[in-house]
Amino acid sequence: MSPVRLLTLPLLCGLLVGLPVWWAFPEELGFWRSCAIVSGWLGCGLLLASLLLMVREPRLAAWLGGLERMYRWHHRFGTLAYLVLLTHPLALAADAWEESPALARAALAPWQQGWPVWLGWASLLAMMAGMGLAVARRLPYAAWRGLHLLLALAVVLGVVHLLLLGLDNLLLWAPLLAVAIMAGRFVLADTGLAARPHVVERVGHPAAAMVEVVLRPLAQPIRARPGQFVLAAFLRGSRFRGCGEYHPFTLSDIGEDGHLALDIKALGDCTRHLQAVEPGVAVRVQGPFGTFLGDDPHGPALWIAGGIGITPFVAVLRHGKLRHPVTLIYLYRDSADGAHLEELRAASAGQAGLRLDARATGDARPDLEAIIPAAAELAGRDCHLCGPPGLVDAAVAVLLARGVPRSRIHFERFDFR
Amino acid sequence: MTRLLTYLATGIFWLAVAAFWAGGRSAPPPAEAPAAPALRAIALAEVARHAAPEDCWMAIGGKVYDITPYLPDHPSRPSIILPWCGREASEAYRTKTKGRPHSPEADRLLSAYLIGRLSD
Numbered sequence: 001m002s003p004v005r006l007l008t009l010p011l012l013c014g015l016l017v018g019l020p021v022w023w024a025f026p027e028e029l030g031f032w033r034s035c036a037i038v039s040g041w042l043g044c045g046l047l048l049a050s051l052l053l054m055v056r057e058p059r060l061a062a063w064l065g066g067l068e069r070m071y072r073w074h075h076r077f078g079t080l081a082y083l084v085l086l087t088h089p090l091a092l093a094a095d096a097w098e099e100s101p102a103l104a105r106a107a108l109a110p111w112q113q114g115w116p117v118w119l120g121w122a123s124l125l126a127m128m129a130g131m132g133l134a135v136a137r138r139l140p141y142a143a144w145r146g147l148h149l150l151l152a153l154a155v156v157l158g159v160v161h162l163l164l165l166g167l168d169n170l171l172l173w174a175p176l177l178a179v180a181i182m183a184g185r186f187v188l189a190d191t192g193l194a195a196r197p198h199v200v201e202r203v204g205h206p207a208a209a210m211v212e213v214v215l216r217p218l219a220q221p222i223r224a225r226p227g228q229f230v231l232a233a234f235l236r237g238s239r240f241r242g243c244g245e246y247h248p249f250t251l252s253d254i255g256e257d258g259h260l261a262l263d264i265k266a267l268g269d270c271t272r273h274l275q276a277v278e279p280g281v282a283v284r285v286q287g288p289f290g291t292f293l294g295d296d297p298h299g300p301a302l303w304i305a306g307g308i309g310i311t312p313f314v315a316v317l318r319h320g321k322l323r324h325p326v327t328l329i330y331l332y333r334d335s336a337d338g339a340h341l342e343e344l345r346a347a348s349a350g351q352a353g354l355r356l357d358a359r360a361t362g363d364a365r366p367d368l369e370a371i372i373p374a375a376a377e378l379a380g381r382d383c384h385l386c387g388p389p390g391l392v393d394a395a396v397a398v399l400l401a402r403g404v405p406r407s408r409i410h411f412e413r414f415d416f417r
Numbered sequence: 418m419t420r421l422l423t424y425l426a427t428g429i430f431w432l433a434v435a436a437f438w439a440g441g442r443s444a445p446p447p448a449e450a451p452a453a454p455a456l457r458a459i460a461l462a463e464v465a466r467h468a469a470p471e472d473c474w475m476a477i478g479g480k481v482y483d484i485t486p487y488l489p490d491h492p493s494r495p496s497i498i499l500p501w502c503g504r505e506a507s508e509a510y511r512t513k514t515k516g517r518p519h520s521p522e523a524d525r526l527l528s529a530y531l532i533g534r535l536s537d
Contacts, residue, residue, distance in 0.1 A: 029489060079419050086430045093437045103525070105441020108434050116492065128427055135420040166494030 005065045005291075009053075009073060012064070016052065017045035020174045032095035039088040044162070044174055046081035047155060050074050051181045056189040056231065056246075058287055067289040068412045078151070082131050085124060116164040123157035126150050141268055142245070152182055189246070192233060195284035196222055198260070200237070203277055207332075207339035209266040210308065211275055212252060214259055215283055221258020222285060224251055226315035227293030227384075230285050232262060234274060237281035243270040246286065250311040250386075252340075253318050260285070263339065265308040292412050293384060300325045300380060302373065304395050306387025307332055307339075313386070314340050317347045322354055327373065327381075330358040331366050331391065366391070368398045375402040385411040456480070458536035461505060468503025470495070474532070475506040482530040505535075 020041045026034045053064070053074035061067040089108060097104035106112045110121045130150035133139065139147070159175040188194035198215040206212050215232075222230065229250040234242025247270060253261035266272040292312055303313050303326060310330055316322075328348075332338040341358060348356035357371070372378075372395065383399055385392045392411050399409055459474075459481045467474035473485045491498050501509050510519055519527075 033490065075419065079423065082423065083426050086426055090430070090433050090437075093434075097437070097440070099526075101437075101441045101443075103441075104437050108437050131423050132427065135423050137420075165492055166497055 005063065009064045009069065012052070013049035013073070013077065016048045017042065020045045020048075020171065023171055030095060030098065032091050032098065036088055036091035036095060039084050039091055041174075043081045043085035043088060044158070044178075046077045046084060047158070048174060048178055048181075050077035050081055051155065051178055051185075053077065055181060055185050056286055056289075057194070058289060061289050062291075066291045066412070072413075078134075079131070082127055085127065089120070089124070116161055119157050119161040119164065123154045123161055126154035126157060130154055141270070142243075145245070155179075155182060189286065192246075192284045192286075195231075195233070195246075195286045196220060198232075198283040198285050200234075200277060200279050200281040200283060201259070202279060206263065208336040209275065210339055211264050211277060212261055213264060213274075213277060213283075214253070214261045215285065217258040217260075222260065222288055224254050224260070224288035225293070226251070226254065226319045227312040228288040228290040229312075230260065230262070230287030230289065232283050232285045234277060235282040235284065237278055240276060240278050240281050242277065242281060242283075243273055245270055246284075247271065248289075250290075250308075250315070251288070252311045252314045254315060263308060263311040263314075267308075290412060292386070292410060294410070298324075299382060302326075302378065302381045302383045303328045304372070304383065304385045304387070304391075305330045306391040307337060309385075309387030309391075310339055310344075311386070313384075314343070317344070317354070321351055325353045325355075327355045327357065327377075329371060330356065331361050331371070331387070332358075333362065334360045365394070368394050372398050372402070378402055378404050381408070383409045385409070389413060456531070457533040459533040460536045464505075464535070465503045470499055470502065473499070473502035475501055475504065475510075476535045477505075477507050477510045477527065479507075479535050480531055481533040481535055482527060483532045484527075484530045487526070487530060 021038060024037060024041045026037045029037070050073075053070040055070075056067065061070060064070050093104040093107040096107040110118055127150075130148065130153075133144065133147040134151065136144075155178055159178055162175050163172075197218040199218055200213055201216040202214040204212040204214075224230070227250075229248050231246040232249055233244050233246045235244055236242060249262040249264060251260055252263045253259070255261075264271055264274050264277075266275050293316065301324060305313055305328070310332075313328060313330075328344070330338070330344065335341075338358060338360065344356055344358060348354045359366075359371070378399065381404075383404055385395050387395075392413075396409055396411070400406065459476075461476060464474045464476050464481055467483070470488060471485065473488055474481055474483050476482075488495070488498065
């Protein structure tokens with residue numbers, strides 16, 4: 001990642017967090033009163049940063065270092081905001097305690113207060129419920145997504161809390177920006193206004209429990225590079241009705257005429273349902289996103305793919321001849337799970353620069369120590385990994401142990417919860 | 418890690434809230450103020466001479482308060498409270514936010530700034 005892209009996210013978020021704190025920093029107030037004010041505005045700034053990072057806009061994502069990086073920091077800033085905001089009412093109570101314990105109790109008794117404080121409590125409780133569910137395990141995606149709206153409600157209630165408390169005009173920008181970002185995200189991404197209309201043209205079955213869907217653009221096509229992914233929502237056709245949710249899919253082919261191919265593995269309720277998708281189904285597509293294979297690979301590489309993780313590498317091989325030597329290690333459970341195997345073997349036979357090591361590993365954990373090339377062969381290579389998190393983590397550990405610098409190991413995690 | 422941190426922080430938060438509530442309940446009630454000396458009579462005209470943020474008196478419910486030291490702590494924006502400096506502000510005090518009166522805690526807080534009674 002270029003240094004500029006590396007710095008834009010921390011600089012922009014630092015500004016969003018620092019500005020309101022600096023603007024509202026109290027002078028000549030008691031310690032706990034100051035803590036309460038600073039924690040309120042610090043939480044507000046962190047929430048702003050977290051909100052900005054959930055905006056799904058391809059140019060913004062490219063500028064900030066990729067959607068996957070944005071979502072990672074969206075989670076971190078959101079959690080941090082919650083932790084900081086929990087201290088806000090406690091600091092107010094501690095401030096009141098200095099006057100009298102009864103006053104401290106009253107400070108934490110919303111029924112003795114008015115609308116501004118009621119809304120503050122409602123916001124905190126909505127955030128508490130939303131955070132508790134956001135980090136909960138094994139919640140179905142659709143339920144998780146619906147309950148995640150509690151966090152949006154918490155932001156709206158927090159904004160009204162601030163407005164009712166009374167803000168100096170200059171500080172109004174913070175809550176207004178929060179509302180603008182959420183409205184933008186909802187209108188452009190969630191309703192699909194910024195998505196491009198496509199239609200399913202062909203459906204193939206490259207492996208068990210996997211379909212390859214070729215999409216034809218119905219408006220301006222999406223210009224993507226191999227290794228990138230899109231967010232696609234499958235809608236309805238004559239007999240098939242998609243689940244309408246946006247899910248990330250890596251592109252397995254990008255046609256000159258704007259056709260896109262997506263490989264879809266049955267991993268959840270929606271993708272399982274998509275195994276029955278048929279030509280003619282309407283699809284809305286947002287993107288492209290991702291920086292997995294960089295702008296232009298500039299040297300020899302090692303690619304390690306597990307299962308559906310072969311998709312970005314297939315896209316590169318379909319895009320044209322390789323310009324640098326590549327070793328591709330493709331691991332899959334059994335021969336029925338190996339996708340595009342014939343095509344990969346043909347590509348390997350057709351160009352000397354590609355060495356293919358495709359193997360079925362069965363149900364046991366693959367012995368990566370034996371599979372990954374020795375240190376001497378790894379020297380000077382960029383290593384790109386795509387597959388299940390367990391496989392990626394294990395492969396990264398082996399590569400690091402063999403002296404591959406972390407800057408030469410590249411992978412993305414599709415953890416968009 | 419995030420899950421553990423979230424649940425732990427939430428638990429600690431409610432424990433702290435419970436501690437403040439328990440502390441406030443078990444604390445002895447504030448001692449009755451000693452018999453107040455007769456309050457100085459202050460005319461509204463004199464109150465009106467203290468109408469600045471750095472010298473702010475208000476007449477509320479027949480009493481006069483010098484709330485200058487409290488102004489920086491007041492939760493609303495200055496433009497809401499400052500215009501009432503130097504004035505009879507009982508109605509404004511009783512009709513905070515959509516006609517609701519201030520809380521009993523605010524009444525208790527206000528008594529700390531009492532300086533006299535409003536003369537006829």
